[in-house]
Amino acid sequence: MNTKPKRFRxxxxxxxxxxxxxxVLSVILYSFNQSPSTAxxxxxxxxxxKDLFQDRVIVEAFKISILVAVSTSILSAILGTAxxxxxxxxxxxxxxxxxxxxxxxxxxxxxxxxxxxxxxFTALKLPFGYLTLVLSHSLFCVPYVYIMVQLRLKxxxxxxxxxxxxxxxxxxxxIKTIILPLIMPSILTASLLAVAISLDDVVISTYxxxxxxxxxxxxxxxxxxxxxxxxxxxxxxxxxxxTFVIVGFSxxxxxxxxxxxxx
Amino acid sequence: MQAPLLQLRTINKYYGRSHILKDISFxxxxxxxxxxxxxxxxxxxxxxxxxAGLEDINSGDILLKGRSIKDLAPNKRNVNTVFQNYALxxxxxxxxxxxxxxxxxxxxxxxxxxxxxADVMELVQMSGYEERMPHQLSGGQRQRIAIARALINExxxxxxxxxxxxxxxxxxxxxxxxxxxxxxxxxxTFVYVTHDQxxxxxxxxxxxxxxxxxxxxxxxPREIYNTPANLFVADFIGDRNIKKVQLLEKNQEYCKVMLxxxxxxxxxxxxxxxxxxxxxxxxxxIHMDKMRISCDEIPNSLSGExxxxxxxxxxxxxxxxxxxxxxxxxxxxxxxxxxxxxxxVSVSWEESGAxxxxxxxxxxxxxx
Numbered sequence: 348m349n350t351k352p353k354r355f356r357x358x359x360x361x362x363x364x365x366x367x368x369x370x371v372l373s374v375i376l377y378s379f380n381q382s383p384s385t386a387x388x389x390x391x392x393x394x395x396x397k398d399l400f401q402d403r404v405i406v407e408a409f410k411i412s413i414l415v416a417v418s419t420s421i422l423s424a425i426l427g428t429a430x431x432x433x434x435x436x437x438x439x440x441x442x443x444x445x446x447x448x449x450x451x452x453x454x455x456x457x458x459x460x461x462x463x464x465x466x467x468f469t470a471l472k473l474p475f476g477y478l479t480l481v482l483s484h485s486l487f488c489v490p491y492v493y494i495m496v497q498l499r500l501k502x503x504x505x506x507x508x509x510x511x512x513x514x515x516x517x518x519x520x521x522i523k524t525i526i527l528p529l530i531m532p533s534i535l536t537a538s539l540l541a542v543a544i545s546l547d548d549v550v551i552s553t554y555x556x557x558x559x560x561x562x563x564x565x566x567x568x569x570x571x572x573x574x575x576x577x578x579x580x581x582x583x584x585x586x587x588x589x590t591f592v593i594v595g596f597s598x599x600x601x602x603x604x605x606x607x608x609x610x
Numbered sequence: 611m612q613a614p615l616l617q618l619r620t621i622n623k624y625y626g627r628s629h630i631l632k633d634i635s636f637x638x639x640x641x642x643x644x645x646x647x648x649x650x651x652x653x654x655x656x657x658x659x660x661x662a663g664l665e666d667i668n669s670g671d672i673l674l675k676g677r678s679i680k681d682l683a684p685n686k687r688n689v690n691t692v693f694q695n696y697a698l699x700x701x702x703x704x705x706x707x708x709x710x711x712x713x714x715x716x717x718x719x720x721x722x723x724x725x726x727x728a729d730v731m732e733l734v735q736m737s738g739y740e741e742r743m744p745h746q747l748s749g750g751q752r753q754r755i756a757i758a759r760a761l762i763n764e765x766x767x768x769x770x771x772x773x774x775x776x777x778x779x780x781x782x783x784x785x786x787x788x789x790x791x792x793x794x795x796x797x798x799t800f801v802y803v804t805h806d807q808x809x810x811x812x813x814x815x816x817x818x819x820x821x822x823x824x825x826x827x828x829x830x831p832r833e834i835y836n837t838p839a840n841l842f843v844a845d846f847i848g849d850r851n852i853k854k855v856q857l858l859e860k861n862q863e864y865c866k867v868m869l870x871x872x873x874x875x876x877x878x879x880x881x882x883x884x885x886x887x888x889x890x891x892x893x894x895x896i897h898m899d900k901m902r903i904s905c906d907e908i909p910n911s912l913s914g915e916x917x918x919x920x921x922x923x924x925x926x927x928x929x930x931x932x933x934x935x936x937x938x939x940x941x942x943x944x945x946x947x948x949x950x951x952x953x954x955v956s957v958s959w960e961e962s963g964a965x966x967x968x969x970x971x972x973x974x975x976x977x978x
Binding site: 504506507509510511512513514515516517520524525528529 | 662663664683684685689690691693694695697698699700701710711714715759760763
């Protein structure tokens with residue numbers, strides 16, 4: 348091995364990541380800047396964060412976002428897992444069809460999806476707000492859960508399920524005592540992913556939000572019309588940290604479950 | 611005579627268009643150690659899975675204690691399986707694995723269960739391992755837990771699907787003895803699937819030989835070894851010289867046959883009955899290790915020339931050229947004479963080691 352190309356590779360990789368993350372870093376940096384302008388750095392302050400927590404609209408939007416995200420995650424975890432377990436007992440061809448239909452919501456452009464949901468919920472006379480947000484978010488979170496859980500299900504040794512049957516377990520007992528415990532790490536990771544996706548969504552939420560229930564990203568978007576204030580920087584920093592925590596946690600779960608059963 | 615515990619009646623099984631089991635019928639007696647023996651892909655595991663209920667049969671019937679179980683789900687049949695890869699539940703510790711059966715069937719209280727688990731754990735010599743997780747156990751230990759997990763349900767029949775396949779040779783030999791002992795101790799009927807003839811001959815009360823979905827022969831290890839029902843069994847069990855011979859004469863006791871230019875007598879009680887008529891070609895099968903080489907001419911023997919001597923550990927394999935036919939002799943010591951390559955010798959055999967078999971259509975000389 349020559350050291351020169353190796354050094355170049357390390358340099359290139361570092362440059363790549365620096366360019367990738369500089370914008371993100373600058374947001375964090377400017378959220379601590381005393382000056383409201385991004386033109387200059389005048390000193391360190393926590394004022395913007397203080398401001399943030401005093402803004403009732405933002406706190407309200409944040410609460411709704413969290414509520415929607417958690418509800419979405421629970422709903423899509425249940426639906427996605429049920430669907431994945433359901434495909435255990437169908438033919439290969441049927442499974443392929445189900446897979447296709449399942450993943451379709453991810454391929455439909457969000458703008459189109461938003462319009463159709465808007466029409467649909469209006470026709471149903473559903474009030475826009477919490478309920479429509481959760482339903483529409485679940486629409487594109489269920490596929491993720493379904494895919495992740497199904498991947499895990501495929502890894503389970505068929506003879507384990509046969510052994511349970513052989514030992515006298517009925518279908519529901521097998522699901523309860525064998526399948527669910529084995530796929531639980533995947534369900535948890537998928538739920539966390541659903542939380543992150545739901546928290547992050549702007550396009551669909553813009554259509555679905557009601558007059559009194561705006562999610563945080565939608566609110567940030569409307570704040571931007573007035574211009575980027577350091578308050579937004581502070582808010583974005585918090586969202587960033589929150590996302591990292593969620594992702595880190597899901598990594599932790601899947602790593603731990605991998606260690607546990609390396610038979 | 612007692613009624614059989616399990617009866618298989620003309621079972622047929624198809625996967626798509628391929629015919630996996632062809633009219634399989636046999637009985638399993640209470641308390642016996644029965645082995646299904648055959649090469650891989652012969653359908654022996656499928657038979658096991660049909661008994662367990664993990665596969666449906668296309669026609670025929672399975673009777674357990676006289677009652678048909680063919681339409682019962684696996685969890686309603688009182689038979690349990692030890693799977694080839696053990697199939698322990700990876701998320702449950704040893705205790706919970708073993709206790710799984712009684713728990714899902716709610717057949718006993720937790721207190722009673724604790725005692726039962728302790729009993730079976732002692733039976734398989736794994737007491738003290740209750741808290742371990744499956745991935746913390748060695749192959750042999752997992753094997754024992756898989757057996758304990760099945761035995762705790764007190765099944766009418768314990769089905770074992772090549773349970774020793776994944777273990778190394780030494781452990782396999784040891785577990786053979788263990789399993790046979792366990793079977794006698796628990797008086798449970800064992801149905802054991804293997805492709806290893808030595809395992810089958812060592813452990814079983816009776817052996818069912820299967821090839822290409824058809825039952826070839828059923829009998830005690832001794833019967834299977836000494837009097838094969840057909841060419842397949844003769845070739846599959848033990849190492850035999852299998853040669854085409856000409857039947858010259860047949861009377862009550864002996865068949866006179868010609869191999870090359872030698873004319874020899876084969877005792878008829880050891881022959882498989884068949885529609886032989888004189889002049890016909892039949893198959894002579896002689897166990898290699900029941901043959902002897904001597905330097906002097908002896909009656910009723912084959913004379914030939916030593917072609918190759920191969921020392922393989924405790925045994926000596928000698929190839930003798932008898933009129934162009936190669937006969938392999940396995941001896942554990944030099945008997946009568948010191949022969950070298952090129953010497954003229956006589957090859958004789960124990961009468962029980964030689965059988966005549968009817969010619970089959972596609973019977974080649976498989977160990978020429």
